[in-house]
Amino acid sequence: MSLGKKIKLRRELLGIGQVELAEITGIAQSYISRLENDKFQPTAPVICSLAKGLKCSTDYLIGDSDERRKAG
Template identity: 45%
Template sequence: MRSMKKDEIAQRVADRIKSIRENLGLTQARLASDAGITPAAISQIEAAERVPSTPVLRRLASVLRVSTDYLLGNSDDSELSDLLQDENIQSFFRDYKNLSPEDQNQMKSIVEILKAKKKS
């Protein structure tokens, strides 16, 4: 297997991060905030102008719920694609999609409350 050049790695990481972020319905600003980096950094990463450092890549993978190997292109398996095979998850997203924007925001708030409760 030939080694990938830095620009090829940057493009692969950019494509995967942007695709997952959009599938999760996250803005660049929200992803940046959740990962503890600047929105400008996310913009540069998604434009393949910058390859994230290892610590940043780990934080992005954690927020996006995929492995660093997936983001780097070393694996085509993502935890997200695994999750989407679950019938309960599929049902949840179908139901969520049919909610009004207001109800979707309320669901997001409920999830945030449950996540905070789990951390405490």
Template identity: 40%
Template sequence: MSTRPKAAPRPGRPKGATSFDEEVAKAFGTALKARRIATGMSQELLALTTGMERSYLSRLERGLSQPTLLVLLKVAKGLDCESSDLVAPVEKRFRRNHEAKFRRL
């Protein structure tokens, strides 16, 4: 029995694949905005504190951009909270929505 070596997988993402998830981005934006407002910070002050552009923070809050891990850590530090405080509501919403999808099957 002859076994031919398989070709190595191609590096990178498959064509058309994306890591942006609108549902997750919007949930994170909602959590970020709620935390920022609760602390009494403006977007401008948070931008100065984190060293990020105010327009980028605005895109995060509106769910148009999805943060990297480094951005999440910087924002949490700027808001004087744990990164888990920003991620927990997103995770809860994500699980609730996906559990509902599986129940329908």
């Protein structure tokens, strides 16, 4: 799952809109929209702000949750 999809999914699970997330994080709503649409890759400080605002870990946002590792 892409970073943008993770941001949108988490935001929707929390029941907040882009404007509210923007207010919580101090990140412009237009930038959040672009992130959710995978138009930009955020910097580390932006990822940290998003994780805090979305009440999740930075690992969740940037980790490759679709990757499956095989033993051996």
